[in-house]
Amino acid sequence: MNIRAISYNILCKVFQNNAYSNKLLSYYCKKFNLSSQDKKLLYILTKGIIKQRNFLDFILSQSIKNRDFKCIKESIKCLLRLGLYQIIFMDSIPDRAAVNETVEIAKKVKNQTTANFVNAVLRNYIRNKDAIKLPDKNNTSEYLSVKYSFPKKLIEKWLTLFTEYEVELMCEYFNKPPKLSIRYNCLTTNKDSLSAYLLKKNIRFSYGQYSSNIFHIIDQFDLSKDEYFIQGKYSVQDESSALAVELLNPHQDERILDMFAAPGGKTSYIAELLNNEGSITAVDIYPHKVKVMKANLSRLYIKNVDIICGDIFALDFSEKFDKILVDAPCSGWGVMAKKADLRWHYQKNLSQLIELQEKALNKADKLLKHNGQIVYSTCTFNINENELLIKKFIDNTGNYKIVSPDNLIHKEIIEHHNIIKTLPFKHQIDGSFAVKLKRC
CATH class of the missing domain: 3.30.70.1170 (Sun protein; domain 3)
Known part of the structure; x- marks a missing residue:
């Protein structure tokens, strides 16, 4: 099976239908029973093109004569990106081979006219690549947006939180193959x-x-x-993800709830730290994710977890919990190295996500024992989902305080007010946020 053709099919679904690449990559790898080598090429090619879309489109817009790039059909743009990415980023593939392979795919999925167009554009880039210039560095957001291939508005948002140097380092981290x-x-x-x-x-x-x-x-x-x-x-499990569980510091005599548990990475870590003792309740609303969680816990020989497939907001429990982990659904700004699509959907449903996060904390409040503890965590560094949301919760309830991580967490990632935060440009792991709240 032609790996480049598979990649092209995935790219069309991602850019035309807003499909998610991780699911499609997994599907096609299983469908064609790809070897490890072919699977590696497919992942590198597909995720690389998705990440570099902004940069590739900037180059292509300058390599096309007598035609507005914006007016070209998305399916043809995907062909051009497929060829150009190999030319620029894959040194092991000769330029001639990258062009010829892409042209052959164009003939099969489109027609000879499209194939001729793709051939002309790619060869024009090869001839004139030294003449192409990036935007002026003085226009910081535009320059970083094109060079590192991120939405300009997202770059502008990050520049309000971090220095230009830090944002550039973070972009570099997210564009590298994920650890x-x-x-x-x-x-x-x-x-x-x-x-x-x-x-x-x-x-x-x-x-x-x-x-x-x-x-x-x-x-x-x-x-x-x-x-x-x-x-x-x-x-x-990423190192940043493990920190929320270590901050929770579970004990065998405690009732523990994981509110958004699937696929079970944090749940399993809690169980392991408890040596398969104690009481853990893991809840998730999605049956397919719960199925994966059950398989993961079984593989790890974990036996002390009560798994519930259901809506946490519709559930009630006869006994309250000593500790609750609210690993909230979030924008995922901290995991853009792993999730290539996220940068193009960074604002998708953001207001609804924040409402859900607030609702989750309020639900945890109702399920928590007196003097109990909540660990709230996300894989984002968006302050609207983290610091500001926690402040609002504390102000509204009036009976919670942020407690010190003590010796549970490395001092380097503890910020003011006992907030745990990891930043890719600083700690070289995924971005994350965690805080421990105690009911007063």
């Missing part, structure tokens, strides 16, 4: 055993700087076929 990080399962193995296993397989890694249970994998491999993964020795 693979794993968390060892303390129920079935330990840090030394997993280290020895990875070294034996010649897989290079580094230890997490802020979470001692995390390994950052340097040499990528197909973990779905790895015996230790199948045996439940570890889970995939």
Whole structure:
């Protein structure tokens, strides 16, 4: 099967129908039973083009003669992006091969006229690439938007939160291939055993700087076929994601609720820290995600979780909880390296998300015992979903305070007012926010 043709099909669905690339990539890999090598090429090509859309379109608009790029059909734009990305970003592919392969796809999915047009545009770029200039650096938002391929309005928003240098570093982080990080399962193995296993397989890694249970994998491999993964020795989890659970600091004599639990990364970590003891209730509204969570918990030999597939806002419980994790649905600004599509949907349903986050905290308040604790966490650094939302909740309820992380969290990621925040340009892990609230 032609990997470039598959990538083209995915790109059309993403850019024409607002489909999500992760689901499509998974679907096509299974459909065609792709080898590890083909799967790697498909992911690099597809996610790279999605991330670099702004930059590619800027170049293409200057490489087309006598035609407005904006007026070109999206399906033809996808062909042009497919070819241009290979020419600019994939040094292992000769320019001639990139052009010819793209032209052949154009013949099959369109017609000879389109193929001729694609051929002319790509070859025109190759001849004149040195003449193409980026926007003036003095126009900071426009320059960064084109160079790093982000929406200009998002860049402008970030420039109100961070310095120009920090924003540029963050853009660079998000455009790199995402890190693979794993968390060892303390129920079935330990840090030394997993280290020895990875070294034996010649897989290079580094230890997490802020979470001692995390390994950052340097040499990528197909973990779905790895015996230790199948045996439940570890889970995939970013270091920033693990911090919310460590801040929660669960104990075996506590009733714990995970309100938005699927696919179960944080739930499983809570269970592991409790040594499969204690009481954990994990709730999620989506059946397909709950199915994945059940499979994950089973693989990890976790037995102390009561899984509920349902709407947390419609549920009531006979007994209240000592600790509640509100890992809220959010804009995902901190995980744009992993989710290539997010930068183009950064404002999608944002007001509804904030309403949901507020509603989730209010629900947690009703389900919490006196003197209980809530950990609120997101994978974004949008202050409207984090600091401002927490302040509003504390002001409205009047009976909560932010408590110190004590020795649970590395001091480097504790900001003023005991807020936990990771920033890609500063900590070299995904962006995240977490805070522990105690009912007074």
